[in-house]
Amino acid sequence: MLKVDNVSFSYRTKKVLDNVSIEIEDGEIIGLVGENGAGKTTFLNILATLLKPRKGTITYNDMKYKSKKSAIRKQIGYVPQDIALWEDLTVMENMLFFEKLSWVKKSEKELKDILLDMQLDRFDSKVKELSGGMKRKLNLAISLIHDPSLLLLDEPTVGIDLKSKIEINDILDYMSEEENMTVIYTSHDMDEITQLCDRTIVFGQDPFYRELLEREGMPIS
């Protein structure tokens, strides 16, 4: 379980998060929604241990973020908004490179299986030859090499074709259902949020998102 208790965060004098609290069960899919600049990425970065809250506490499976950062990091897969891949290397070479950095070791066959789960079979294509959707799927595949139990994604389906979008959503759904992985992700696509998520957290002051989600019957925390 992930417990976020009264977390606040400011960049210098700019307050971005104000007393955010939520308890998230293993295997839930949580959507972070809200207007541009509302603090969704900041919150994800805090959950990913990349930023420290100014106030409040976070625990993951009874481990405190303050004292067990490296143990918690091993459980986290993080897919930031910007795609971070070696463009001149092939899909498989990218997987092998990131496997070397991973604390969980995987065989080439296991790495291929992760890619195949993503419908990505162009093992020998250079990344620069891939579509945007394929690159996003590869980024996601890399984040799964170390078998995380908590997956954090910043707009994983923005700007990609519908087929890749559906495939990514299917993977996230599968990971939550079958692997009991907790998935927390940001999106501006409200159809996607209402279809995929169990619950949402609304950031920012704009009532638009809250009203829209309430109309759709989507639980808000």
Ligand SMILES: Nc1ncnc2c1ncn2[C@@H]1O[C@H](COP(=O)(O)OP(=O)(O)OP(=O)(O)O)[C@@H](O)[C@H]1O
């Ligand atoms: N490194 C930083 N230094 C100062 N201010 C920042 C920094 N990063 C973000 N901000 C500001 O903090 C606020 C929240 O930003 P954040 O990126 O978390 O919002 P967001 O909800 O993810 O937005 P978007 O939907 O556009 O991705 C914004 O006003 C942003 O300009």
